[in-house]
Amino acid sequence: MAAAPSIETPAKSYDAVIIGSGAGGATLALRLAQAGRKVLVIERGDWFRPTQAGKNDYLYDLITPGDGMSYVGGRTKFYGAALYRYRESDFRETQHEAGVSPAWPFGYDTLEPYYAEAEALYRVHGSPEGDPSEPRRSAPYPYPPLPHDPAVAKVIARLTAKGTPTAPIPRGLDQGPGGACVMCAQCDVHFCSRDAKMDAETAALRPALATGLVDLMTLTECERVLTTPDGQRAEGVLLARDGKQHRVLAPVVAVCAGAPNSAVLLRRSRTDRHREGLGNNSGQLGRHVGAHSTGTLFPLISLGRLGARHTKTFGLNLYYEGAPDWPYPLGIAQIAGQVPFWRLAGKLKAPIVREIADHSLTVVHMTEATPDETTGWAFDGDKIGAYTTPRHQAKTYEKLRELTIGAFEKAGYPVIKARRPVDFWHETGSAVMGDDPATSVVDPIGQVHGIEGLYVADASIMPSAGAVNTGLTIIALAMRTGDAILGRLAQHAAQLTPAL
Numbered sequence: 001m002a003a004a005p006s007i008e009t010p011a012k013s014y015d016a017v018i019i020g021s022g023a024g025g026a027t028l029a030l031r032l033a034q035a036g037r038k039v040l041v042i043e044r045g046d047w048f049r050p051t052q053a054g055k056n057d058y059l060y061d062l063i064t065p066g067d068g069m070s071y072v073g074g075r076t077k078f079y080g081a082a083l084y085r086y087r088e089s090d091f092r093e094t095q096h097e098a099g100v101s102p103a104w105p106f107g108y109d110t111l112e113p114y115y116a117e118a119e120a121l122y123r124v125h126g127s128p129e130g131d132p133s134e135p136r137r138s139a140p141y142p143y144p145p146l147p148h149d150p151a152v153a154k155v156i157a158r159l160t161a162k163g164t165p166t167a168p169i170p171r172g173l174d175q176g177p178g179g180a181c182v183m184c185a186q187c188d189v190h191f192c193s194r195d196a197k198m199d200a201e202t203a204a205l206r207p208a209l210a211t212g213l214v215d216l217m218t219l220t221e222c223e224r225v226l227t228t229p230d231g232q233r234a235e236g237v238l239l240a241r242d243g244k245q246h247r248v249l250a251p252v253v254a255v256c257a258g259a260p261n262s263a264v265l266l267r268r269s270r271t272d273r274h275r276e277g278l279g280n281n282s283g284q285l286g287r288h289v290g291a292h293s294t295g296t297l298f299p300l301i302s303l304g305r306l307g308a309r310h311t312k313t314f315g316l317n318l319y320y321e322g323a324p325d326w327p328y329p330l331g332i333a334q335i336a337g338q339v340p341f342w343r344l345a346g347k348l349k350a351p352i353v354r355e356i357a358d359h360s361l362t363v364v365h366m367t368e369a370t371p372d373e374t375t376g377w378a379f380d381g382d383k384i385g386a387y388t389t390p391r392h393q394a395k396t397y398e399k400l401r402e403l404t405i406g407a408f409e410k411a412g413y414p415v416i417k418a419r420r421p422v423d424f425w426h427e428t429g430s431a432v433m434g435d436d437p438a439t440s441v442v443d444p445i446g447q448v449h450g451i452e453g454l455y456v457a458d459a460s461i462m463p464s465a466g467a468v469n470t471g472l473t474i475i476a477l478a479m480r481t482g483d484a485i486l487g488r489l490a491q492h493a494a495q496l497t498p499a500l
């Protein structure tokens with residue numbers, strides 16, 4: 001009989017093991033380390049290495065579909081750093097045309113102080129001006145809004161003159177006096193070679209490593225979360241690295257592998273005590289997935305070529321809660337960065353797409369796609385199975401598109417209306433939070449129902465996607481879960497200390 005493979009156990013001990021170094025994981029690691037806790041971060045990807053020194057690499061040249069963007073920093077290495085707070089209405093139950101956006105187990109006020117801290121950590125530049133959906137805030141934005149490129153400023157002036165208010169996009173950049181950001185064109189969907197984008201690595205993981213209390217294992221896959229024989233507590237993780245298995249024990253395990261990877265990891269960690277997966281006693285793992293239904297428009301703003309510019313500085317947020325002739329929330333329209341879409345088009349179409357891009361802004365409109373118990377991923381054994389998309393609000397999506405086209409046309413800009421199948425971005429859910437274990441996977445603080453010391457802190461716990469970018473909410477939630485973990489660790493230490 002072949003000998004069982006040996007499992008190595010590192011001598012070093014940790015207060016917490018965190019799986020994943022994206023928005024949730026890196027922020028959580030920093031939170032725990034700042035309070036003096038020893039943390040091990042496990043990342044299956046490597047540090048992102050640019051293919052040519054000094055060049056900002058473009059996402060779609062580098063990834064193959066479905067690879068999960070596995071780098072240190074997770075998906076934020078390529079994100080657009082649009083860091084919005086959810087609107088107050090996003091925390092309440094809201095009827096949409098073809099579904100209901102569920103109530104969160106707590107209101108906006110609970111998360112507000114964490115939003116303020118998250119904005120400071122990720123250096124968010126913004127202003128509430130022009131945005132009727134902007135929620136209450138206890139402190140102003142930590143940095144002023146980004147300056148507009150002159151071509152963009154001209155568009156804003158014409159939109160405003162024709163009665164369409166615009167609002168700055170809150171962005172997490174190291175911009176301003178002494179900052180590394182030069183407002184170049186390669187931001188959205190690019191890696192930033194200047195480290196000027198405040199992503200999970202630059203804003204949170206590096207400061208966490210600098211405390212000396214955090215170790216990072218790259219190119220290491222977490223295979224399973226380990227639980228005690230009675231199934232009631234997390235006790236560590238089983239890792240795979242360089243063809244070897246390692247067991248690391250810790251009183252706290254935080255799964256921050258992103259949606260749907262956190263759900264997959266909980267599924268494949270199943271035991272006799274949790275036959276369908278950790279936190280899946282009532283079959284909720286993988287479900288309740290929400291997202292943004294997105295579409296793209298190209299308002300032609302210049303007869304001459306625009307050249308390289310930083311365009312992602314404003315959005316139209318006036319339709320967030322609906323419109324006079326529309327009873328449902330509509331969503332937002334945002335100017336994107338200069339994304340080289342033509343590189344995704346076929347050989348024949350590419351020159352036409354490039355010509356359009358050279359004279360236009362790229363406008364992305366986003367409407368909430370609602371979650372319910374039928375949306376999300378099924379499992380095929382321990383692997384991800386069939387996917388049911390969140391509920392697309394088809395008429396509402398079209399209405400927002402029409403209103404956005406109308407606003408630009410009224411300002412004198414013809415709009416190229418690219419028609420492509422609806423894309424679902426910014427997925428939330430699959431290990432959703434709630435008070436009731438019958439309808440959720442984790443409790444309102446992020447601890448898996450019925451398993452002490454096991455937490456999830458990433459996009460998968462969010463009950464809904466709202467219609468603004470989800471990153472800042474993931475970050476704020478990770479800070480809040482971090483505080484609960486610190487409380488638990490203090491309690492754990494007190495239990496281990498013999499009474500004198």
Ligand SMILES: Cc1cc2nc3c(=O)[nH]c(=O)nc-3n(C[C@H](O)[C@H](O)[C@H](O)COP(=O)(O)OP(=O)(O)OC[C@H]3O[C@@H](n4cnc5c(N)ncnc54)[C@H](O)[C@@H]3O)c2cc1C
Pocket residue numbers: 019020021022023024025042043044045059068069070071072073074075076078079080081082083084188189220221222223256257258259261262265426457458459460469470471472474
């Ligand atoms: C092109 C693009 C632009 C975007 N722009 C914006 C924007 O402007 N604003 C915004 O708010 N959001 C934006 N997003 C979305 C945002 O990046 C994500 O919502 C956010 O990164 C999700 O954070 P997370 O912590 O849930 O997961 P992730 O960032 O995906 O991190 C999860 C990490 O876990 C690792 N991992 C997974 N499984 C394992 C395992 N078993 N073992 C070890 N490691 C594992 C992964 O490699 C990954 O690094 C954008 C995304 C993309 C792709």
